[in-house]
Amino acid sequence: MRVRARPADTAGVADSDTRAGVAGRAPADAPQRHKSTYAGSEAPATRRTSTYGARAREWLDRADVKFSPYAYIAPFFLLFTVFGLFPLGYTFWVSLHDWELVGGREFSGLDNYRLILTDASFWNAVVNTMGIFVIATVPQLLVALLLANALNRRMRGSTVYRMGVLVPLITSTVAVAIVFTQLYGRDFGMVNWLLGLVGVDPVDWPAHKWSSWIAISTMVDWRWTGYNALIYLAAMQAIPVDLYEAAAIDGASRWRQFWQLTVPMLRPTIIFTVIISTIGGLQLFVEPLLFGSGTYYGGSLGQFQTVTLYMFENAFRRNDYGYGATIAWMLFLLIVLVSVLNFMIIRRISSTK
């Protein structure tokens, strides 16, 4: 650790080590060495000051090498402990209780977890969340990739286009959800009006699983596609141009360049966006909330109730904090599981190319 951190100083440190034993070492032999120093010297005072100065500096140097890195990263870990680890642990603690807002709490061990495994509403919410996640994320990332590829070309006003794709992101989720919910309205929605123009019967969007999932997915995609496209674009600009030149000389078409050069080179970025989308997608909340006119039920039969909505329904409608906390922990485990799975799948796909 020491050597690695400051290779240039290694010689100096070793040198001072031999010259005079140091405070940091075993305290038992320090007095002995002091004694011998006194005995062998005519001017102990001058030597002592200089040794002390050197020692203090040395000690500081070492402390610096040893502890500063920890100090530098400490703020993150402190904040993480306060705002990440503690809530996580506390939530787990709550989940072990029959804890109601009204009527106190009682330790119940793993009862909540036993209950949730057979809770059909919970698994319904898991299926909805995964379903919406898949039909929102897969097209979203594919479109983002193609969009980034298009934006990567030289063109007039490219900055305008590149910033343009980010505009949906800076609109508030609530506004997006409200507008889209109106667009998907059963009686007076624009989507049904457009479908009517081509002779399709109006769809009661919130009434069915498939239709509500599509509606919510479009809200997610509208907001996040541009964001992912920009991340891909940044990664694309780091790909050396000579690779493309070489490929072009070899006669590869643009399409082929894209799939066999760009995409494999973007592997780490794709993994990153997949994991970020997974975390975000599995925590989907505002869109289904507003799509269900602000209720936690996610439709009449919970057809688009996500896990977070179900968590809120239990914690903040039924005031059953214990069960709400249990759902939160199940969601956490689910996200970890899906992220790991995604990571493995993506790594595999790209490494076969």
Next chain:
Amino acid sequence: MTFTLRRRQFAGVAAVLAATLVTSTACSGDGNDNASGNNSNTGGTIELTVDTFGNFGYNALFKQYEAAHSNIKIKPRNVVRLDDYTPRLQQWLAAGSGAGDVVALEEGILVQFKNQSDKFTNLLDHGAASMQGNFLDWKWELGKAKDGKLIGLGTDIGPLGMCYRTDLFEKAGLPTDRDEVSKLWSDWNAFIDTGKKFAAANTGAKFIDGANAQFNTVLIQEAGKSLGYTYFDKDDKLVFDSNPAIRTAFDTVVRMMQEGLSANLASFTPEWAAGFKQGSFAALACPSWMLGIIEDNAGADGKGLWDVAAVPGGGGYWGGSWLAVPSQSKHQAEAADLVKFLTSPESQLAAYEAANTFPSTTKFYKDAAITEHKDDYFNEAPVGKIFGEGAEQVKPVYLGEKNQNVRQEVENVLLAIGQGSLSPDQAWQRAIDAAKSAAR
């Protein structure tokens, strides 16, 4: 190149900043809302926060009270939907801060809060006893918790009527005069028959708005006629599958949907509100307080289009509220005075004139101010007479502690039938299961 890069960076930073701003303002809006509770005592004046839902018709009364009490400033906080109001109030009470100095308790949530009587001031300690004679007996009694504390003073009751759109009735070839309309439906079967005639005329609109209003109305009527309770008996035991009133109400409403009479809109949603403006439906059961909500939703253009007739199946009432003072309030005495003012017969009359919240004090029942009261928005309908007739005969119905949770589940199941996702048989079983889960 560096220039464009910087500009891009700057734009990126700006975008991120804008995004944070948007999200943080979105959060802080909510935060402010929740945080500004009961305290703030600035410059000698006392600020009293009043939490209500729906439309209580209090604005003018607040001004009047402020004018008479120079040291009081009233801050009204209103939520449209009761279902959003209840959990927030519950959280504030449990947390010990955040609730208004005066809070409204609707009949369906009253028991839930009465069972936490330690969280409320006993209004008897603030001289409310002298007001007992003003109220309908049952309204006064229901304000009391089991331990005898008086938690709430009654505001309105919700005698029932049936609101209908005259223009759509005319289009369908039905009578439009309210007396003739009332004769069309002595009971709910006749109401459904009328609905079938309406549907046959193909006006483009549905007969009723959805299941909820009709279901709640039939349920409260049936319960009032028989056992005197709905989902829970008076010991708060769930009796969903054994109380015949629930099954009757359920079947009645399912028949309306099967006959294609329903627009399948869930009450108090934006689509439902839009339905009033667009004329998506021609009738809905309306307790007197619903008139204020119709007026809000239908807007100025709807004036004169709506009228009020008698409700099928005899009297009954739905809704109505109490005002209470949480013990977390720092100005309990002042808040209790405001409650006494707002629930006095005179104030209830004023609120009635503003928002058709029918008084629970009997003083003016025989007075022309009520018996002759007409509503110009509703075609000059003699609403005082229509709603006043049954008011004194109303039988109270007991609504259990978890009434609201169960009601929401049933309403969801009814909505699912309308959406075609459940057959009526499946739906009944699902309603039973959902009710059990909601009551646990």
